[in-house]
Amino acid sequence: METGAVYVKLRTLIVDDELMSRKKIRAFLQEHAGFQIVGESADGEQAVAAIRALKPDLLFLDVQIPGRNGFEVLDTLPEETLPAVIFVTAFDKYAVRAFEVRALDYLLKPFNKARFAEALNRFHERRTRLNGMDRKQEFKAALQEIQRESRENERILVKSGSRIIFLRKGLIEWVEAQGDYVKLHIGKESHMLRETMAAASERLDPNRFVRIHRSRIVNLDYVREIQPLWGGDYSVLMRDGTELTMSRTYRASLQAALHGEDPLIPRTNG
Numbered sequence: 001m002e003t004g005a006v007y008v009k010l011r012t013l014i015v016d017d018e019l020m021s022r023k024k025i026r027a028f029l030q031e032h033a034g035f036q037i038v039g040e041s042a043d044g045e046q047a048v049a050a051i052r053a054l055k056p057d058l059l060f061l062d063v064q065i066p067g068r069n070g071f072e073v074l075d076t077l078p079e080e081t082l083p084a085v086i087f088v089t090a091f092d093k094y095a096v097r098a099f100e101v102r103a104l105d106y107l108l109k110p111f112n113k114a115r116f117a118e119a120l121n122r123f124h125e126r127r128t129r130l131n132g133m134d135r136k137q138e139f140k141a142a143l144q145e146i147q148r149e150s151r152e153n154e155r156i157l158v159k160s161g162s163r164i165i166f167l168r169k170g171l172i173e174w175v176e177a178q179g180d181y182v183k184l185h186i187g188k189e190s191h192m193l194r195e196t197m198a199a200a201s202e203r204l205d206p207n208r209f210v211r212i213h214r215s216r217i218v219n220l221d222y223v224r225e226i227q228p229l230w231g232g233d234y235s236v237l238m239r240d241g242t243e244l245t246m247s248r249t250y251r252a253s254l255q256a257a258l259h260g261e262d263p264l265i266p267r268t269n270g
Helices: 019-029 044-054 070-075 093-100 113-126 132-152 197-203 248-257
Strands: 010-015 035-041 058-062 084-089 105-108 155-160 163-168 174-178 181-186 189-193 209-213 216-219 223-228 234-238 243-246
Touching: 010 019, 010 044, 019 035, 019 113, 035 044, 044 070, 058 070, 070 084, 070 132, 084 113, 105 113, 155 189, 174 197, 197 209, 197 216, 209 243, 209 248, 216 243, 243 248
Parallel strands: 010 035, 010 058, 058 084, 084 105
Antiparallel strands: 155 163, 174 181, 174 216, 181 189, 209 216, 223 234, 234 243
């Protein structure tokens, strides 16, 4: 070892909305020399601010985080300041192909020490291969493939603690907004998904799911009847007896889902 040599550790930022996942990454990383953890973030907005302020060399980045997803976080950054990234994801294996075919480093939850070490090895092998612009293009391409696969796939993945629950989209009866979450109603069960109503709507078949209110989406297969209310709004009665209100401003959405037919206009004979 040369006298006076300076060993610089890679500045590392951990971004994950799950506390236990952040602790796991921190613990595993401490067993590998050459890394200095400079911070942690729990959502997309925090991550953007932390990356700009801390200028990490390496980013452990969860894909599914509130505020902005992992790809959207990276999209806010100038190409020349992009850190190296190891994605951390709970996506099932169909989506992980998007990472594999583009040689992006990733950890699929739940991961163990051996898989973590493998990701670090892949990171070391590839860290000099791509410049900032190339990395950003790779990230965008991976996101586009994941979004396409997700739309075509009939499942929604919902995180519940350490579990990943697979829900068939066609069984969702209605959806309601609750703060930073949406609640998916399936029979007597309900599941919380951390995303916006707009994002939830994009996941669902527009020919089957209709937004009837700024905070509600219904599956037409589970609607029993629609009745007018005072002021131009409508009562939507679901098969299980749940009664929801459709705002008059969303009447056009119902008409579009029915391919132009407006069932709320009385028909006349002759």
